[in-house]
Amino acid sequence: MAHSETISLRAADCLAVIPARDEATTVIAVVEGVRRALGCRVLVVDDASTDDTVLKARAAGAETLRLPLGLGAWGATQTGIRYAHRNGFAGVITLDADGQHLPESLPALFEAQAGSRANVVIGTCVERLSRAKRIAWRYLRALTGLGLGDFTSGLRLYDRAAVEILAGPAASLLDYQDVGVLMLLAKNGLAITETPVPMLPRREGHSRVFASWPVVALYMLHTTVLCLAQLDSGRRRPPALAAGNSTC
C-alpha cells in the first residue's frame, strides 16, 4: 500500500472522538475545551454508561453515540472511527474523557503531523509514566520493534488512511487502543510518530490497563502473544519518523 502522499490535516476537517464511560463529571469541560481549541466537530461515544454522560455531552455541544452494550475503551473509540469513516472526515483525533489531556495541547498533534507527514501522531508525556509502565514499555519496544515511548496514550491523531484501516473488521477484536492497533497500522505500512505533550493526572477513575497487578500481568501476557503472532509487523518499515520525547 502506498501511503506516501499523506497530506497535512486541518483540525476543522477532523472529528474529535471521545470514548466515555460514566464520565458525567468531566465530559462537559473536555468537550468545551476541544471545541474551543480545535473548532472541529466532537463526538462522544458513550460506552454503556449508567450516569448521564450522554446528556452532559450533548449539552456541551457534542454529537453522541450510545453503545447498547459496553465494548470497552477501544470498542467505543472504534465506533467513533467508523462514524468518521462513514461521514467522510479527513482524520480523527482521540482523547480521554477524564480530563487528563489538556485541550490547549491538541493543536501540537496537528503541527507534528504537518511537520512529519506521518499517518499517526501519538501525544505522549514520558515524564509522567510510572516505573512499572517504563519497564513494560521497554519490554514492548524490544518485542514489537516499534520505537515509541508510550503505547497506551489515548491522545492520538489518525489520518484518513489510518481511519480506513482502523474502521475495518481486522481491528474489531482488539481490546485496547494500544499495541494491537499500532501493530495493525505498522503492518499496513503507515508511519507513526510521537510528540511530547503536557498531561494532567486523571481527575476521576484510573487506568483501565494499569488497574492492578493481576490485570497488568494478564494484559502483558495477551500483548506478548499478540506481538509474537505479529512479530514481523513492527519491523517491516521504519516505524517511527521522529520520536521526540525530551520535554513535557
Add this chain to the structure above:
Amino acid sequence: MLTGQITSAVLGIVLAGAILFLVRRDHLHGPFAVWWFAVATATFVLGVFPQVVVWLGRETGIGYAPVLPIIIGLSLVLIRLLKLDIDRSKQERNMRRLTQKLAILEQELERLGGRPARDVDADDDAA
C-alpha cells in the same frame, strides 16, 4: 454377565442413536450435524465390531490397540474445541461490529427525526 463386546456395542449404539435423535430433532444443524453424524457412525462401527480397532492397531503399528480410539477421540475433541473458539471469536467480532453499527444507525435515525435513544430504552428492556 456381559461380555466386553456387548458392552462396547451397547455404548456405541446408544451414543450413535442419541446423536441421530438430536440431528433428527433439528437440535444440531448444518456442519455440526455432519460432524456428529460421522462421530455416531464411528462409535457404532467401533462398538459393534471391536476387531476393527485391533486391525487398525496392527496397521498403524500401535502395540496396545485399545488405546487407539482414545487417542483418536481426544484429537477430535481438541479439533472440535479449537473450531469452537474460532467460531466464538468470529461471533464476538460480529457482535461488536453490530453493536457499533446499531449505535451509529440509532444516531442517524434520531437526526432524521426519530425518538431520542433514551426514550426507547424501555422497549429494549422489554425485548
